[in-house]
Amino acid sequence: MKKKNVINLIKYHVEKNDIQFRNEAIEISRSFNAEGDYQLSEHIVNLLSTTNTLVPQDLQLETRFLKKISNSSISLPLPVSISSDIKGIINAINHNVGINKFLLEGSPGTGKTESVKQIARLLNRQIYGVEFSSLIDSKLGQTNKNIVELFVEINKLPFPEQIIILFDEIDSIALDRIxxxxxxxxxxxxxxxxxxxxxxxxxxxxIATTNLYSQLDKALSRRFDSIINFDRYSEDDIVEIAERIFNSYAKKFPKIGRNIKLFKKIIRLINPMPMPGDLSNMIKTALAFSDINSDFDYLRRLYGFTDFSLDDVETMKLNGLTVREIEILTGISKSQVSRELKEE
Structure with a gap:
């Protein structure tokens, strides 16, 4: 780091020039990195990623093909492997070394689009999504002209350091030509x-997303600097994420009964195990539709997403539910549950 970096940093702070202040801070981070002080360099990057003082201006850059997308203020639960890759994207962007094109691929509901919103939030950037409905035209050749016009708009955008361009479901326009x-x-x-x-x-x-990576044109795939696979959820990941989602929603339902052990067992019984997008809807629906006079009605409703019936206590037992848990779900007393199990 040189003296001029410190002088510039103070100057931009006094002038309240957030853009140049951020750029200078990133330059200082790079200099520490070049000198081998990797921890300090990364610490500066992390400060820039989480600070609330460098909020981008309220940019209004919508065009015919680009529409502003709101960032998410809610933390997104992800497996460690995917979360680590997301942090890598943030670091790559902050290092500003020309790694600028990223593809997030995986099944629907795995959190690809929400991850882009999290990246934008952590980088204090605004997302502008490509409107494919405006881009694709039935007239022969017009789609190509629109694509060229779109990229002209993108390359001429002011304040690029405050923006992320999102091609959500890029397969809408770039499937395998063959x-x-x-x-x-x-x-x-x-x-x-x-x-x-x-x-x-x-x-x-x-940043682009796709649910159809195998059908994406291979030449386009090679254009991305990094491709992140979101199909890396284990069963334990799903259960852990389900608990975090439940805890976030349950704050609005203070009168419900908490039985996390039974909750987790029910989640494991849903087949196939849902991805976070569907999982969030299931949990939210079960809570929203539950009887306010019943502590555990939401668990009964959640059990409805499994392939099993509340009338089949023997199967419940075979699935690892205790007599007390069966009582909670069915409303049948433990003594009666025990009798039915003995009879069967």
């Missing part, structure tokens, strides 16, 4: 996107 039913038109559109990706400014951060 397997496309409309080979010529799809091929032209995908070829145009490939060219525009190559000409994308290094100052622009572009």
């Amino acid at each position: 397997n496309s039913n409309d080979l010529r038109e799809m091929g032209r559109a995908t070829s145009t996107i490939l060219k525009q990706f190559d000409e994308l400014s290094l100052n622009i951060v572009l």
Whole structure:
């Protein structure tokens, strides 16, 4: 770090020039990194990622093809492996070394789009999503012209350090040219996107998502600097995330009974185990529809998402539920549950 970096830092702070202050701080972080002081460098990056003082201006940059997307203020529960990759994306963007194109791929409901919102929140950036409905045109050749126009708009955006461009479900326009039913038109559109990706400014951060990675054009996949796989949820990950989701929603239902052990058992009985998006809806619905006069009605409703019936106490027992847990779910007394199990 040089004396001028300190002087510039103070100058930009006094001038309340958040953009240049942030850029100077990143430059200082790089200098420490080059000198081998990696911990201090990373500490500066983390401070920039979490500080509330460098809030971007309220940019209004919507165009024909770009629409502003609100960031999420709620922490997103993710497995450690995926969370680590998300932190890597944040670090790569902060280091500003030309790694600026990222693809998040995986099944629906795995948290890809929400992760982009978290990245934007942590970087104090605003998301502008591509409107594919405006981009794709039925007129021959017009889609290609729209794609070119879109990237011209992107490359000319002011304050690129405050923006993330999101291609949500990029497979809408860039499926495999070889397997496309409309080979010529799809091929032209995908070829145009490939060219525009190559000409994308290094100052622009572009993140795309897809549920159809295997069908995505391979040449486009190679254009991304990093591809993050979101299909890395173990059964234990799902149960842990379910508990965190439940705890966040349960704050609004102070009168419900808490039985996390039974809650986890029910989650493990849902087949197939739901991804976080569906899981969140299930838990929220079970809580919202529950009887306010019943402590555990939400657990009964959650059990309804399994393949099993509340009338089948023997199967409940075989699935590892205790007599007390069966009593909670069915409303039948423990003594009666025990009799039915003995009889069967």
